[in-house]
Structure formats: structure tokens, C-alpha cells
Amino acid sequence: MLFSHGLPVRKRVCHGSAAVDRQTKRLIHRVRPGQIAVINHRDLDEVAAEGLIKKKVGGVVNAAPSIGGTYPARGAGLLLEAGIPLLEDTGSEVLEKIEEGDGLCIHRDRLYHKQAGTWVEVARGRRLDRTRWQQKVEEATDHLDETLESFVANTLDYAHRERFLISRQLPIPSLITKMQGRDVVIVVRGGGYERDLRMLRPYLREANPVLVGVDGGADALLECGFRPDLILGDMDSVSDQALLAGSELVVHAYPDGRAPGLKRVERLGLAAHLIPCPGTSEDVAMLMADQEGARLIVAVGSHSHVIDFLEKGRRGMSSTLLTRIKVGPKLVDARGVHRLYSGSKKLPIREVAGLIVASAFPILALTTVNPRLFYMAKLMWLNVKILFSWV
Template sequence: MKGRELMLSGSFFGREKTCRGKAVIDRRTKRLLSRILPGEIAVINHRDLDEVAAEGLVRKRVKAVINASPTLSGEYPAAGATRLVEAGIPILDRVGEKVLKELREGEPIELKGESLLRMKDGCWEEMAKGELLDAIRLEEQLSRARDRLEERLKPFIRNTLRYAGQEESFVTTRLDVPTLRVPLRGKDVVVVVRGAGYREDLTAIRSYIREVDPVLIGVDGGADALLERGWTPDLIVGDMDSVSDQALLSGAEIIVHAYPDGHSPGQKRVESLGLAPHVLPAAGTSEDLAMLMAFEEGAELIVAVGSHSHMIDFLEKGRKGMASTILVRMKVGTRLVDAKGVSRLYQKDVRAREIAWLGAAALFPLVSFALVNPKFLHLFRLFWLYLRILFP
């Protein structure tokens, strides 16, 4: 963490001792991200902040984060705290739920050291104390979390195996997919989930999307990810808890993921916008449903962007196993291409090196032609002499 400590030396953890701003309060970070503005202070209750939520806070340019719960509890290496610290955003941890109850939306607050202050009778008064999560404490907690990873893995595996038996019918019984306006048979399908790195990976495959023109499926907030990049989703699949009204009104066909018993909390929200969604009851996650639906409808290729594929992903989502995801991937694996992390294959230094080699290759025939042509050779000698005069 030495590099990160150096990076933070001029931030809140260095010169600045106080941080003031308007409080934006919400127990659900997803909801808070929809309304917080740059320079405001996020007051949340998010144990083990996940990377996607943290990235949202960074992009919103929040001034600080006040968390009623531990941003990194040490139970597993959740990535959100690291992302905030890398961005130089102060985190005051473990202030307690009383803060959420007593603070008012838009109220000015001040973060001073490990104290949270509010204005009372014209003076700043301490209302709570917490733990300032700086780079040193972060590394200590990450170290403990890494040490506990194997301990968490055992119950995770047991949970996955137990629910795999219960959810077997989810993948062995054909889905009752409604008749869709957008045919999937024989098409490439891109399933976009708002998971870690989804923006970068979606950007990395933009040429593929432009050339192949696949069917675009946004899983809840994945629909907004597509709109951010200038693409309109063809289908939106999910329980509709994190997709925007703008995405729902984009003209995409909507499939509400209902519980196996038919209960569908998201249906009411979609219908309140004057839309008529399909409702599809199924076990598993919404991204599992989207992939399985594309497979059963005859998609030629399924490209997954931002999908959840390992234990940390699922622990950050509050799930203690990944039974349905393993089963679905076993079934659709012959047609599935997981683009998670594909952006890491194209590092800037590699591109620069390739461009340099390409430039050198392009110059070679020009230089060769100049060397065998007397006129070019004469000009070259004049140019060389000119350089020698300018830079003796």
C-alpha cells in the first residue's frame, strides 16, 4: 500500500483536517447514487461496500463517505473500500445507525478527524465518532480478510452444493419464455450486467458490437450501462430494482424476473410507467435467467459483460452461494463467451509499443526509397547538416 499512501499524502489524510458538505442519506447506496451531486457527502449503511457501488461514488465525485457500518469488515476482501481510498475520498466508518435517523437530507455536516459534526445554534457540534479508514488501516483489514478467505470458502461451497440440488429443475426444465418482438435464434447476444469492470469491458468490445450488431440485453442496471455508451437495449431482464425510468422507457422489451411462486415486485413499477412487461417466474439470479433465456431461444453466441462469476462477486451481492450460476454456465457453456476482464488485455503501454512498431514498419519503405533516390539522398544530407548547425 506504499504507493497508495503516497498518492493520498496531499488529500484529506494529509494537509486537510476537515471536510464539509451537504449530507445525502440513504440506507441503500443504489438509491443514493441516483440523486447525490458532486461535492456532497454520502451517508450510507453499507457493510462491505462492493466495487460497483464504490465506483459509482467515485464517478459522482462525492466529497466523503460516512458509513454507519464497516466499509470493510474483514470477513472477506470486499473491493469498495480500496476503490474509495485510491480515489482519495475520506471514509468515516462505523458511526452507527443513529446518524441515519438524526441527520436530515441536505443538512450541512463536517468530517473532522474521526468526528462527525453538525451545525447547532451557529456552532459545529460533534454528533458521532467513527473510525477513519485510511490506507494503513485498509491494508490491515485487507490482510485479515485474505487470511479468512479459505474459512469463508468452505460454507460457500456447501451452500452452493445444497442449493444446486434444489435448483436443478431451473436448468433442466425448459423456460416458458414469452413470444418476443426481437428474435434471438441464430443471433449473437450480449448480456450486460452492472458488475465489476463492466464499463471498461463494454468499451473493449465496442468494435464487436458495431460490426456484428448483436441483440443487446441489459440486466437491470446493465440497461443503463448500454445507454451510457450510446446503445439502446433490445431487452431488459430483471427484478427492476436498479434500472432507471429512462432505460425502461427507451423502447426495449421488458421481462420482469419474478419469484418462482409468481410474486413480482418489479411488475408494479414497470406498469406505473404505462408499460406492459412480460413476467417470467424463475429461480436463480436475473443474469442467470437472461443467459438461459438466450440459450433456449437459440442464440448463436452469448457474450457476458460484467457478470458475477466468483465467490467475492456473490458475497458482495449478499449471496452465500452461486448454485444457479454454476448450473446455468454448465448448460450454456458451449455458446458462452465471458468478457469479464477483457479490457485488461489491452493495456496502454502495449498499445503504444504496437503503434511504435507499426510506425517504424511504415517508415521503412520510405527511408529505403529515399536512400536509393539521389534527390532524396541530397535533401537528407542537407537536413542532417541543418540539424548539426542547430544542435552542435
């Protein structure tokens, strides 16, 4: 038996090998089903949680609080809904004590590490359950007004500083991908982005728009069966597979020209353009599409409200506010389109039966009053009986 050192059967929670990384979005690319993800992610966001669920992790150990208290972060609730054990607030030391591939066990509020065949306690935290999660959500909601005040103040302050985003042109290099007069679809790793992208498949096939993947959005396009024409971002959450897919690459650099993501691209032997600009990469993608003459800009998974930005660690949304003011009516935000129409493939039996009866009624009525239709129907019925040897 795997557990043989003082852990009663009725108290076992989950066990598996460790996948360790301080950055959840980086860990998601390599974690395997059944592993225990060891992360340091304060206010676990929706996209990170969905990524862990999709990878079918066996459990999650979070060195930080999954809901810090300033706003109701959504990730922990999604893990609980998926039935994934979550041990949180163990302290950052746990990432130093555990190495990739180590055997782990989450047992109540404690984390055990297998050393030389013996289970040794390595950290203590708080096992999150639905009751505690609901309590933390209520506490965070109580502090949300204060957080919103600070968020609005930061947004207005930075909007004044970054107002040139509206008045000036982006320093866009000469791109191979042409957007003039075409629809441009910009895919971002926001909440529900994969479901929205699947709903847009018919449009993508028929309209043949320019496809822009913003960092991890490029992987979403590939998983949906589409190759992005262009990948833009700081290149920290896109996979090597996506970068090597043959798309044109644009690295989003800081305003002073620093571009940490360029080193990764060059290590893969690839070339990339640089666009120095403040704000988020999705803002840059929208501004670029607008400036390049796109007829329509469709945003999938974009970040558009306060919780989105707080989950991204941003205390304001000035660049997004300015971007949407500039792009204006060209922009169609497709986020949440999967909730608009579920696309059920099966009709309920009751509705089908009702449709058949409703369709048959006028036919029966006509055969009753019209002798020709009556004899025709009688002849057809006789042929059916002969065909199936009923006579």
C-alpha cells in the same frame, strides 16, 4: 467562512450536503458531485464504490463496517485510491439523525451536523486510512478459508435443489425481441463493466447483436451510446430514464410469482413480462437467450467468482454454476477484456523514430547502387528546395 465553530483549518477533512439512503445502488442515481453519501453498506463492494467515485462524491459515511471481516471486500480500497474520505462503522442511528440535504463535516473520527449555524457532533466512527484498510484486508483474508468452505457447501446444497434449471424450460413469454440465430450481449453491473463495454464498441456496431441490460446494465448501455433491446431484472437498480427508453421489459420474479419490481414499472405506466425463476437475473438472461436460440451469448460484467457473489450478499452460486453448465460453449465471458488490450492511441516517439529510420535505410541503400533512383531522388530534393524557396 463555512466553518467557524471550533474546527481548526488544519483539521478540516471534508464538508458537503448529505445524500442519505440505506441502499447504495439507489443513492447513486441521485447523489450529486461534492455531496457526502451516507449509507449502510456492510462489505462495500467494487461496483458501489465505482459508482460513488464516478459521481465524484465529496466523502462517504458508512453506518456499517466497509470490510466486515469474512472476506476482503474491495470497495473501501477503491475509495481510498480515489482520495475520497471514508468514515465507517458509525452505527445505523446516523441514518435517522441526518436528512437529505443537511450540511455535514467529516472531522477525524467524528461526523458533524450543522444545526442553526452551529456544528454539532452527530456520530462517531472510524476514519479509514491505508494502514487501517490494509490491516482489515489481512484480517479478512485470514478468515477467507472458513468463508469459502461455507460458500462451497451452500453452492452444492442449492445446486441439488435447483437442478431443474438444467432439465426444464424457462416459462418465457412471447417476446417481441427475437434472438434466434443472433448474437446476444448481456450487460451486468459487475466490476469493470463500463470499461469492457467501451472496448466492445466496434463489435457491437459491426455485429448488431441483441442487447440485454440486466438492471443497471441498461444504464451502462445507454451511457455507451446504445439502447438496450430488452431490460431484464428485479428493477431495483435501473434508472427511470433507462426504463422509459423504449426497451422491452422483463421482470424477474420469485419462483412463487411475487415480483416487487413490477409495481415500479407500472407506476411509470409501462408494461412488462414476468419470468418466475430462482437465481440471479443475469442467470435468467443467459438461460433465456439460450432457450430462445441465440447463436452466441456474450456476458459483460457478469459475476463469476466467490468475491463477486459475497459482495452481492449471496452465500453460494448454485444457479450460476448450473446456468454455465447448461449454456456451455455458447457463452463468452468478456469480463476483464479491457485488461487484455489498452488500445493506446499514441505511439512512443522512440518507436516512431525507429520506424522511420528503418524504413528510410533500404531506400537510401537502393539510391546508392541504382543510378536512376539516385538521380530521381536528387531531382525530388531539388523540387523540394525550390518549393520552400531554399534556392
